[in-house]
Amino acid sequence: MSDHPTTPATVASAAVADRDVAHRTRTRTVQVLDRSGTPLAGSSVTVEQTAHDLGFGCIGFDAVYRAGRRLAGTPAAPGEDELFDRLDALWFDLFNTATLPFYWGTFEPQEGHPRTAALRAAAEHYVSRGARVKGHPLVWHTVAPQWLVPKPDDEVLRLLRARVERDASEFAGLVDTWDAINEVVIMPVFTKDDNAVTRVAKTVGRVGMVRLAFEEARAANPSATLLLNDFDMSADYEHLIEECLAAGIQIDALGLQSHMHQGTWGKEKTLDVLERFGRFGLPIHFTEITLMSGDHMPKHLDDLNDHQVESWPSTPEGLERQKQDAVELYTTLVADPHVQAITYWGMSDHGMWLNAPGGLVFADGTPKPSYDALHGLIRGQWWLAPTAVTTDAEGRVQVSGLPGRYAVVVGDQRTEVVVGEDEHEAVVTLA
Template sequence: MATLATSAFGLLAVGTAPSALAASGTLGQLAAAQGRYFGSATDNSELNDSPYTAILGSEFNSITPANSMKWDAVEPQQGQFNYTNGDAIVSFAQSHNQKVRGHTLVWHSQLPSWVSNLPSSQVQAAMENHIAKEAGHYKGKVYAWDVVNEPFNDDGSYRTDAFYNAMGKDYIATALKAARAADPSAKLYINDYNIDGTGAKADAMYQLASDLKKQGVPLDGIGFQGHLAIQYSVPSNIQQNLQRFADLGLDVAFTELDVRMQLPSDSTKLATQADYYRQVTNACLAVSRCVGMTVWDFTDKYSWVPNTFPGEGAADLYDDNLQIKPAYTAVSNALGGSGGGGGGDTTPPSAPSGLTVTGTTATSVSLKWTASTDNVGVTGYDVYRGSTKVGSATSTSYTDTGLTASTTYSYTVKAKDAAGNTSAASSAVTATTQSSDGGGGNPGTGAAKVQYKNNDTSPTDNQIKPGLRVVNTGSSSLDLSKVTVRYYFTGDSGATTFTASCDYAAIGCGNITQKIVALSSPKAGADHYLELGFTSAAGSLAANANTGDLQIRINKTDWSNFSETDDYSYATNTSYADTTKVTAYVNGTLAGGIEP
């Protein structure tokens, strides 16, 4: 039966029954039982929302002020300090027996203009004074400080801001030393985003942390912000990445965790979100020096995401009405609560039903099935060819590629839930790939190859712009409707959703089809490919003829940048030349080029 928690202001809180007084414990209590904390960011305006504060004060054992301890709030004018808002949040935390993570002493953003306008010779003194005053004011009241926030660009280079421009990278060591002098007992962190998995930025942070430790600079931990999105994969090596920092003798923590999605939300997206939260929680629990997790506010009602990522949101554990979401249950489960994977929910999803074959080519089999149901939420499906897992899907369809012509295969599918349980296998279906001529059409004696030129002047901008030309290398006419072309690339940073368009085609863009396909087994330089096809109106190519210029464009749906230089099909030539790394097929059979 629902029980209502009482807030610090004596008001009953709505929507808290499944969490604050649950028999299994709050997230803070469950985390504490694991030797960790589970916290939330908050802001001063939210402290006037009594139902919200009832949950904030009871569910979590740590609080981070989202904005009230940043430089622009504390020292808007040089030498004029204002701690009012920060003090209010510290007071709230103290009255609820919660620890406080201070955020943040040195950051390039939300920085008053007077700091950036200082002569370089005065920046260090201003920084040291700011740290001494603020960290000194909160001495003994703050468990840990994000001393330096976001020092790196995504490529691993140092961010050029007022501090770096004045002192070089030594500003980081100087800031840490100043913070230690101001509050010897506080844990000192460097905090950044996009370092959750390994990569250039994480490697740069690792090198910095290693160097600082060797130099004896006071550094106690690394904060991994954990701003994730379901349209990008969870980094597969989060646990290993956390561990390598822990092996330096550092604490690690998720400091600003949320998992956004493209709106509107639905049950499938919420289930995927729950699985992401579960994976992150499990990664933290697997690393002994992962001391805790903080969500960047616990409710969608106060999320920063919609204002920063238009069209996205629903990133938090509670919805706009302060009701728990599957993500909450998944975290509770992982921490050992009553709902799931840590020892609670052991109920698997129902087995997928209605598995059918929807199409075959000489090299692929396409499948679809009916969605499974689950008490926690289905997060995805694993597809098996015989006893071998060949891929996963979050929807109820999958295409298995790279098969042999005229061969029979057997398939089953299993469902997964947010608690990590796996269903029984579906009933098996069999499928036979087509013969090499497409199983009914004869490509004649025609064969094809692709010529390529690079139409993009920057390999690191937000688009891929290949110029392609299909050439008939056979001795007879080639029906273009039987031809497909594949350009292979990597999405980078876990990107999974893309758009493709035709900017120009000598045969008419309306006669070209485009689709982006994810490789079931990513290869070096390729986790997706663009597949071009041709309508019947495209006609035929005579022997030795070509299609003429086809100017194609690929973008991520969020318009973030690519790094093309390591892509399988990428080359730098700006005039057409034969390529083996863009493949051509006739009736599904490889006719030209080499697959990765």
């Protein structure tokens, strides 16, 4: 070792100099040793980022559809596989976290026959390529099974507990993040359909339903991250959180939905929401983001599902607005230290909820300006591309950027190191 310590060269992503996200950046020193354990001084190494720790997500519903079709032996429609392959490539080039649909009514349309195989195949599709998977949701009154309705309340609660335990346990290791319960604020007063979950929620109460979901899921998968998720950004949701925490319920993260079909929130509202829900000191996941690339739906509608149209096209003005809105929203969210995950609700307009032009990609698989703009942030400005650097006299380099995994490449050897809260020097030894 040298008697005169040197300062190792630093390789840094542009995020280090980005005023909005610089507080998230971390630095770790990496020392490279040869086979004998001697520091590899003055050698050229390449450093590149391979994964973000921050969750940049999108739904993965197409993968479930494809898995179900294959399991059933149903042939693809002409051009369908080619389109899905194109969308899949775009997905993995931008996102690292997939949300999969576990709506009880469609997951188990016939009692005792859950679509476990299709969901497992979809989850494995993402995990095998390094992505994380979140399940949505374990308990929800909407899309609840109709076969549940005739059963007495005590049987409904028993089956609900069993459902949470079964699926949180069955998918442990593949799906370790869950919306444990969804839209509890409206759950006991929901009137759009006759469902057994709303019926029992009237008796058990909101906090009781949250406790049921969290306790059963926690027992089934103690290492899972469990969210309380809602679209209601009013004080009612804040009060529910307060009541649940006061009741001793362990909430791992707060889920905040932001479907902007009726108009973009804008930075002012986003900051207000972050401030009001950030006061709880819990991690925040923006779970369901939708931004329009066409006209917004009428503001007078209380339920977005009431807007039923056959055609809802993008417009030139809408495409530009969606791009600008996406950049402003993601930049604002990444700047907030409580935000740990940001999930966009729909890769493409193909099969988009309400036929809305809310995808980041057109129905034919062509990226919209919003996709390119987010790619420029997530895999550009906030990403360290392959960069050559020379080790110092003690074989060291410093890696700076947003927390995540980084590869150190020396010759034909590639070693991954984690840059995050661990400030201990990482050591790479050549084989």
